[in-house]
Amino acid sequence: MAITLYDSLTRQPRELKASHPDGVVRFYNCGPTVYAPAHIGNFRTFVVNDVLRRLLELEFGPGKVKHVRNLTDVDDKTIRRAREEGRPLADVTKQWTAKFHADCTALNCLPPHVEPTATGYIKEQVNMIEVLMEKGNAYRAPDGSVYFKVSSFENYGRLSRVKERELQLGSALAGKVTAADADEKEDVSDFALWKSHKPDDGDNFWESPWGRGRPGWHIECSAMSKAILGDTIDLHTGGEDLEFPHHENEIAQSECCNGVTFARHWFHSKHLLVDGKKMSKSLGNLYTLDDLVAKGFSPMALRYALLTAHPRKQLNFTLDSLHAAESALASLRAHRASLASSPAAHDAFAPVITALQDDLNTPGALGALFTIINRKTGEPDLASFDRALFVLGLDLTVAAARKADVPAEITALAEKRWAAKQAKDFAAADALRKELAAAGWSMLDSKTDYKLEPLKK
Numbered sequence: 001m002a003i004t005l006y007d008s009l010t011r012q013p014r015e016l017k018a019s020h021p022d023g024v025v026r027f028y029n030c031g032p033t034v035y036a037p038a039h040i041g042n043f044r045t046f047v048v049n050d051v052l053r054r055l056l057e058l059e060f061g062p063g064k065v066k067h068v069r070n071l072t073d074v075d076d077k078t079i080r081r082a083r084e085e086g087r088p089l090a091d092v093t094k095q096w097t098a099k100f101h102a103d104c105t106a107l108n109c110l111p112p113h114v115e116p117t118a119t120g121y122i123k124e125q126v127n128m129i130e131v132l133m134e135k136g137n138a139y140r141a142p143d144g145s146v147y148f149k150v151s152s153f154e155n156y157g158r159l160s161r162v163k164e165r166e167l168q169l170g171s172a173l174a175g176k177v178t179a180a181d182a183d184e185k186e187d188v189s190d191f192a193l194w195k196s197h198k199p200d201d202g203d204n205f206w207e208s209p210w211g212r213g214r215p216g217w218h219i220e221c222s223a224m225s226k227a228i229l230g231d232t233i234d235l236h237t238g239g240e241d242l243e244f245p246h247h248e249n250e251i252a253q254s255e256c257c258n259g260v261t262f263a264r265h266w267f268h269s270k271h272l273l274v275d276g277k278k279m280s281k282s283l284g285n286l287y288t289l290d291d292l293v294a295k296g297f298s299p300m301a302l303r304y305a306l307l308t309a310h311p312r313k314q315l316n317f318t319l320d321s322l323h324a325a326e327s328a329l330a331s332l333r334a335h336r337a338s339l340a341s342s343p344a345a346h347d348a349f350a351p352v353i354t355a356l357q358d359d360l361n362t363p364g365a366l367g368a369l370f371t372i373i374n375r376k377t378g379e380p381d382l383a384s385f386d387r388a389l390f391v392l393g394l395d396l397t398v399a400a401a402r403k404a405d406v407p408a409e410i411t412a413l414a415e416k417r418w419a420a421k422q423a424k425d426f427a428a429a430d431a432l433r434k435e436l437a438a439a440g441w442s443m444l445d446s447k448t449d450y451k452l453e454p455l456k457k
């Protein structure tokens with residue numbers, strides 16, 4: 001067995017290895033900024049990383065994976081939210097951390113082994129900045145902020161190939177910096193390691209050798225990764241938007257400070273779109289887990305839907321994909337029930353794991369799962385089935401939310417009818433509606449969803 005994963009730095013699939021003598025895979029996944037509920041795009045990234053973590057544990061063995069995922073609990077967004085609500089920063093970030101944890105639990109994501117916060121590692125960040133100052137990779141601007149000098153790191157841009165698109169980048173960056181920022185920096189591409197205190201920061205500041213202020217965003221991951229996992233880690237991951245500038249800057253800071261390779265493997269998952277568009281509040285297509293639960297979908301259906309596209313391809317999310325996910329889960333439940341008391345025979349579901357080992361091919365894994373089920377060879381294989389579902393993180397014991405008080409066989413009929421209607425097989429849909437009515441249930445359809453109601457006696 002071996003896991004091959006596309007590496008964003010070398011731009012090729014490479015075998016994932018534990019490079020330390022203790023055989024423990026050091027895995028750092030950039031976590032959320034805790035100022036609002038995470039949206040389903042964020043959860044695509046976290047669910048994909050959860051499957052990766054589960055797969056690593058299967059491959060390298062229990063206790064042989066150290067998974068770190070941070071919480072960004074101080075930055076412009078969190079401070080702005082606290083200011084707008086007239087609350088202490090820690091109040092706001094605690095609230096949204098708790099919500100994030102609750103959503104992760106509902107989506108059956110395993111908690112990381114260590115979950116550090118940016119505010120819990122201020123000293124480590126200051127120490128790193130001091131080393132960068134001593135080595136000449138950073139400078140203090142007149143306003144007291146400290147910047148990383150991008151020209152001091154020869155390899156800058158290797159991950160995101162930034163130099164190859166220098167022209168666009170120069171203009172894009174120039175457009176982004178505010179006048180005040182631009183005045184203080186020696187070069188437009190330099191980035192902040194330490195931000196001097198501004199009135200808008202209120203009492204959110206720490207003392208440092210450069211005066212009061214707070215760390216820049218990028219330095220937190222470099223410092224926490226070093227403190228918890230060491231100077232060189234085996235795997236660093238995040239969504240595609242983090243490749244530049246966040247991960248590029250992490251590499252620059254860490255490699256200049258530590259003098260060794262920062263991460264041996266980089267994995268970036270692509271974004272989720274909704275109905276073909278980037279999610280945004282103004283388009284009204286931004287969903288949180290709660291939004292979907294309020295529509296009657298189960299968190300497990302969302303998890304399933306998030307796994308239906310290859311992590312390295314964009315995922316176009318639709319509400320219909322959740323209906324399909326609910327019926328897929330219903331079939332899996334039915335299949336498991338048919339295996340229930342059988343002993344393990346052989347590893348019939350091994351192809352599910354094999355698909356994941358090949359560049360985390362989640363749609364391939366789901367496809368293999370149903371191919372094996374539909375083959376109906378009659379070979380009972382509960383242990384193998386459960387292992388496959390465990391690595392995908394699909395917990396079949398979690399009931400579909402909407403159907404809490406609807407019998408499972410009614411839900412199954414309703415899902416079948418919905419699927420038939422979507423496929424415009426109206427004859428089948430009609431027959432199923434009659435079947436439902438005979439069982440005492442009516443199905444009320446809207447354009448994108450349905451409701452089940454018991455018929456009055």
Ligand code: AMP
Pocket residue numbers: 030031032033034040041042043044045238239240241242270271272273279
């Ligand atoms: P943030 O809280 O903004 O730092 O994002 C947390 C994680 O979600 C990061 O790994 C992002 O790359 C990822 N992310 C943000 N938007 C999306 C999206 N639309 N689809 C998938 N992942 C996303």
Ligand code: ZN
Pocket residue numbers: 030031221246
């Ligand atoms: Zn990070």
